[in-house]
Amino acid sequence: MEEPEKQKINLQNFIHLSREMSCAFDAEGTFLFVSNSCQQILGYLPAELIGRKFLEIIYFPDYQKVQSAWEEKFFLGEVVETSYHYLRKDGSLVHLEWVLHWDREERISYCVARERTQLDLTTQKLLAAEARYRALADNGYDMVNIVSTEGEYKFVSDSITRILGYPQEDLLGKTCFEFVHPEDIDFVKHLFYQYLTKINSTIENVPFRFRAANGRWHWLETVVTNQTDNHAIKGVVLKSRDITDRIEAEQKLKESEQRYKSLFEHHPDAVFSLDRTGRIQGVNTSGCQLLQQEENTILHHHFNRFIHPRQQANCRQLFQNSISGTSYYLDTVFLDHRERRIDISLTLIPILVDGQVEGIYAIVRDISVAKETERELQKLSVVASKVKNGIVVTDKHGKFEWVNEAFSQETGFTLEEIKGKYPADVLSGPETEMEVHRRIHQKVSVEKVLVREEILRYNKDGSTTWLHLEFTPILDEAGELKRVVCITTDITEIKVAQQDRIMLTEDLLRQNKDLQQFAYIVSHNLRAPVANILGLVQLLPRNLEHKETAAKIIKNLHGASERLDGVIRDLNQILTIRSQMVELKEPIDLKTELLGVISGIQQQVEACRAAIYTDFSGGKEIFSVRSYVTSILQNLLTNALKYRSPDRPLEINIQTEKEEEYLCFQIKDNGLGINLKKEKDNLFKLYKRFHFHTEGKGLGLHLVKTQMESLGGKISVESTPQVGTTFKLCFPH
Incomplete structure (x- = not known):
């Protein structure tokens, strides 16, 4: 091939x-x-x-x-x-x-x-997993964010909007350090940059404060993971959880524990914390002082170790009763190992945790001094109960410690009602001179000397009693004030007699003054018309044949008689005011009374084109004699009309104000005024006039002053010629 x-x-x-x-x-x-x-x-x-x-x-x-x-x-x-x-x-x-x-x-x-089918399924699984993770990140309790190595936000989960209120776009591109509390920033940066050198490392539980969108500081607990070498992330992962509620709860718990510790450590009484078996788990400084032992010799020992054998059975029974969940309080006697007797007040309080008794707080107060005082006072009460005078014993701070039966009968207060209170807080009223209390305190508490004073006491039913007080300071061996004994004597009858003498003296002085004024009137005002009448009577028989002369004599005789009658009527009016208060006092509305007076002289007011302005914001109710008040207002208003200035329209301003126990009525005009430098001493004298362009007797101001004094009030005046006059009437309120 x-x-x-x-x-x-x-x-x-x-x-x-x-x-x-x-x-x-x-x-x-x-x-x-x-x-x-x-x-x-x-x-x-x-x-x-x-x-x-x-x-x-x-x-x-x-x-x-x-x-x-x-x-x-x-x-x-x-x-x-x-x-x-x-x-x-x-x-x-x-x-x-x-x-x-x-x-x-x-x-x-x-x-x-x-x-690609299998690849699609894998992708779908990855997308589903990513969606689940995203849902968890966006809707969970944690905020998952990715920042660069400089702290700049690269990824922000939706949960940050829900938890801190920031839209994602408000954070992207900004550094996380911009939102960290100024006190935490150095600490956070130090940790952040320190762990950047540790690839794939994780820092857990780094709490710090982070500013939310509303400006509030939230505590965040953050897990920091360095993923800069992770090609899918290439940054630092911050997984944060809002722990503000937890931190605040921990702070409150810490504050509560600190308050409890402070209360426990600094409590003036001895405090012992016992477990369910009766062993001492905690003791404060006062407890160590009471037992005269160091803390390490007291802790973890059974309380019986510090109780006298004769009292152990009773204390065990009280402890068992408290373990059942009931608080107990009693006064008893504590005997130390040297047989030293200590009067104590004992309070047993169950310690409840989730409804279960986990132990007992035993609070012990040394009341030996108080008990000794009580025994001394009991001895004193045997003697004092036989005395008719009120006897009061106060502690060194001036608070009631004991009173005898006579005091309770006089004032209506029992010892239980006033014990531990200051006498000035219980027995004082509007007319009490507080300066007397200050003098008593200075002499008794500071100078530590015998003090005698007189004071007005207010009783429980609101009645008053004048007292002569004699304070005797009781000192201890070191010369320090221990308590004070006060003997009270009722001198109300003496004070009333003194007041009557004062009033009688004032009345005699006033009557003497009236007699002097009367003598003046008789010698001057009556003498002239009487002398005139006598002379005319002698001339009349000689001139009866001369009708014209006789008629003239008779006419002059008639005029002199009228003047004599006028003087006698004036005297009668004055003497009536001085000698009688036949009308009863009643509530009077000054505003209503003034409107009635103005209505009666309305024609004169309109003729003068006078403007009258009133302001009764200071008050308008008095308790007085209506006829006198009406006469006073009418005299002053008619005077303002009669002695107005021809150069300007008349204005009369009336207002009221309160001054101590008086309601003051002020009437001010812009009339002719009076030269007070010249006429001050003559202002309220009878038949004294200061303007002669209009008719008048010089009787009105004298009557006003006489009536005000009869009502127990006061009158004063300010005036400037060609400017105006202000009368101030002060009625008892």
Whole structure:
């Protein structure tokens, strides 16, 4: 056999062994050669295809595409890759991928085909797996991202939008470090660049703070995997989980533990933590001081070790009762190993964990001092109960510690109601002088001397009692204040008598002043008309024959009599105001009363074209005598109208304001004014006038002042000539 023929046979054998189908066909698409693998791929023997056109086995939907491609590309002489579906001999569908080359000289097309169906299934499985992974990455608790070696985002999972609120496009192209908390950035960068040198390495559980889209800082726990050598990834994979809730819960737990530890360690009382067996698991500083032992000699020992044998049975019973879940509180006596008696207040509190008692807190307070004080006070009470005066004992801070029965009967307060409170907080009222309390504190607590004071006490029912107080400081051996004993004496009757004397003295002074004023009026105002009458009476008999002269004398006598009558009426009005308060006081609305007065003088107001402005925002209710209030308002308003300025329209401004226990009524005008530098001492005197262009007696302001004083009020004035006058009336509120 010749060598070329031998090589041809060897080549055919090699082609027939290949799993890919090799074939050749002419320009019409008729198979000229088909390798044996066609039976495995298409189900035909080679002999069954040779002589047939390949278009006959094309899947019909692909027929037009194959025919067009055959006519356009197959005869160009280039290698063509294509992929179409074909029908097997059994009618099933197979997807073939072809590589064809048209030999122009031989006018034969050579091609190799391989089955793509299995490849498609593999691709579908890969796509399905990728979809499942993508769904897991986008919808799971973790955020899977890929960054470059510089930290720049290359891939961002959808879950970052759901968890942190960022759209993917807001992160792509930016570095992850831009969103890390300033306090964490150095730490994060250090770890990131450190592990870049370790290919295919993984860092787990690196918590740091990351800014969310809303500006809030989230705690992230991140697994970092270096995949820079993985050609499919070529970057650093960051798998992050939001652990903000966990971190915040841990911080709250830590804070709670720190608060508990602080409360436990710094509690002023001795605190012991016992397990269910009664062994001490924890003790604070106060507990060590109570037992006078170091902490290491107390821990893990049974509490019975520190209890006197005579008390162990009782303490074990209390402990067992508390283990059942019930808290206990009692005052008892603790005996140390030296038989030293210590009065204690004991509180047992079950430690509950998930509803189960895991141990007991035992809180022990040394109340020896309080008990000793109580025993001393009991002794004192035996003596004090027989005393009619009130007796009060306060501690060194000034708080009630004990009172006797007489004090309770006087005030209405029992010891249980006021114990531990300050006297000033319980027994004070609006009229209490707080300065007295400050003086008592200074002398007793600071100077530590005997103190005597008088003060007004308010009782439980609201009544008041004047007291004489005598404070005696009780000092300890070191000279420090231990407590204070106060003896109270009721001096209300004495105070009332003193007040009556003061009022009597004031009344006598006022009456004396009135008598002086009366004497002045008699000597001046009455003397002139009486002297005139006497002179005219002497002239009248001599001139009876002269009718004209007699008539003139009688006329003058009549005028002098009228003036005398006027003076007597004025005196009577003044003396009536001074001597009687026959009308009862009643609630009065100043605004209503003022409107009534204005209505009565409305014609004069309109004639003067006066403008009256009022402001009662400071108050308008008083408790007074209505007729006096009306008279006062009418006098002041008519004065403002009479003594107005001819140079400007009259304006009267009225307003009220509160001053301590008074409601002040202020009436201000822009009239002629008064020269107070000259007339201040004469302002409220009887028959004193300051303007003579209009009629008047000089009686109005004297009556106003007299009526205000009778009501227990005050009056003051400010005035400037040619500017105006302001009267301020202060009524008791």
